[in-house]
Amino acid sequence: MKRSTALATSAAMAAAIALVAAGCSSTSAGSSSDGSSSNPVTLTFWGSYGNGGNSTQQDALNKTLIPAFEKANPGIKVDYVDIPYDSLLQKLTTSAAGGTLPDLVRSDIGWVPQLGQLGVLTPLSDSMSDFGTLSKATYPGSLSTNKYNGKYYGLPLDTNTRVLITSQKALAAAGMSTPPATFDDLKQMAAKLKGTGMSVFADGGLGGWNIYPWIWSNGGSITNSSLTKATGYLNGDKSVAAIQMLVDLYKEGQIPNLITGNQGATSTSDGLPTGKYATILDGPWMKGIWGGQYKDFQPIYAPVPHGDGPSTSVVGGEDIVLTASSKHQTAAEKFIRFTQSESFQIDMAKTGQMTVIPAYASKQAAIDPYYTMYADQLKTAKARLAIPQGAKVDSILNTALTPAFTGSTSVKDALTTAAQQIDPLLTGK
Numbered sequence: 001m002k003r004s005t006a007l008a009t010s011a012a013m014a015a016a017i018a019l020v021a022a023g024c025s026s027t028s029a030g031s032s033s034d035g036s037s038s039n040p041v042t043l044t045f046w047g048s049y050g051n052g053g054n055s056t057q058q059d060a061l062n063k064t065l066i067p068a069f070e071k072a073n074p075g076i077k078v079d080y081v082d083i084p085y086d087s088l089l090q091k092l093t094t095s096a097a098g099g100t101l102p103d104l105v106r107s108d109i110g111w112v113p114q115l116g117q118l119g120v121l122t123p124l125s126d127s128m129s130d131f132g133t134l135s136k137a138t139y140p141g142s143l144s145t146n147k148y149n150g151k152y153y154g155l156p157l158d159t160n161t162r163v164l165i166t167s168q169k170a171l172a173a174a175g176m177s178t179p180p181a182t183f184d185d186l187k188q189m190a191a192k193l194k195g196t197g198m199s200v201f202a203d204g205g206l207g208g209w210n211i212y213p214w215i216w217s218n219g220g221s222i223t224n225s226s227l228t229k230a231t232g233y234l235n236g237d238k239s240v241a242a243i244q245m246l247v248d249l250y251k252e253g254q255i256p257n258l259i260t261g262n263q264g265a266t267s268t269s270d271g272l273p274t275g276k277y278a279t280i281l282d283g284p285w286m287k288g289i290w291g292g293q294y295k296d297f298q299p300i301y302a303p304v305p306h307g308d309g310p311s312t313s314v315v316g317g318e319d320i321v322l323t324a325s326s327k328h329q330t331a332a333e334k335f336i337r338f339t340q341s342e343s344f345q346i347d348m349a350k351t352g353q354m355t356v357i358p359a360y361a362s363k364q365a366a367i368d369p370y371y372t373m374y375a376d377q378l379k380t381a382k383a384r385l386a387i388p389q390g391a392k393v394d395s396i397l398n399t400a401l402t403p404a405f406t407g408s409t410s411v412k413d414a415l416t417t418a419a420q421q422i423d424p425l426l427t428g429k
Helices: 011-026 055-072 085-097 112-118 133-137 140-144 168-174 183-195 208-217 237-251 286-293 327-337 340-349 358-367 371-378 390-406 411-427
Strands: 040-048 076-082 104-108 156-159 163-166 280-282 301-302 315-322
Touching: 011 104, 040 085, 055 076, 055 340, 076 237, 076 327, 085 112, 104 112, 104 327, 112 315, 133 156, 133 237, 140 315, 156 327, 156 371, 163 340, 163 371, 168 183, 168 237, 168 286, 183 208, 208 237, 208 390, 237 411, 280 340, 301 371, 315 327, 340 358, 390 411
Parallel strands: 040 076, 040 104
Antiparallel strands: 104 315, 156 315, 163 280, 163 301
């Protein structure tokens, strides 16, 4: 999905995952049917391309891409089944328990570690002889979303990230000719906007999607490189300084309480084009939203402002994974390779899906130059924590950081509390 933040946290989902864990031991390894003319096969592929009634992507898949693949591989048919995004993970987990998984899944990047932990996926880094070549062609941040416990369980399928978005009205109000490139620029912009009724920045939460770009862009980190410890990293000096900047702006009235969960506050999608907010961080889907609601609005796109580190944003998107129970592993791998091809990636770019392969970025930009800033930001973008409990991390961050913004605790203490709660999730203890 766009933000890939809707990781399942409900009691029903937890029960479904527990059910799969209990039944996974009976999952048998799939066979290697290759879909030759003498041994034809049908691959079942689940995804949410039509989510929200958007038929453009689903039509491209069903009417153009799958037929092209089937023509090139006459022994293989692909049966795509569209499932609402909000139902897909639960259907996957319950289907795994019942032994009725599809061959292939377009998975939210946050689900791959969960499914990998349950043992229902084939590690592509083990099964595909050309995995190294395919993986090196993708954005590193997107690829990393597939890694769990030392293996890669999928390949990136489509991607996105967040960049800074502002407007000419905001720049004029602050007396600036270009968007803020650094933390100091953002603070100076805030000072110039005092008394104008325009907040310098707005965002809709304090989860990883929201705060990681600020931490990384100040040279901070979330965990150690081995993803086993948050304490000493999430609450390190550079991480604290990045969040302290946001807290200071919040206390100055320059960031609205939308960031702390005020559902009544103006949304970022409305606040930027109406001049209530000067800057936001958001993704490539905003063009379509504003094109429908604010036809005259002309957004200006720029890299995430940086402090002591390079401008770094956060990765979103989907991966393609192969289930361990598939009876057509070899044929399924052929389709996975097809999804990494220029024809697949560029045809999907025409529907608004950003390519995961930097080599295709120029052809993507030829479709719409709008993508260029996002493609540039993706070169350094990083993934959120690729662990099965990713949704819990977001909850921990929101709960721990809100008191720092409202003034009842310090940023250092808030991040220390969060780190101490995240540590056991990293080690599984």
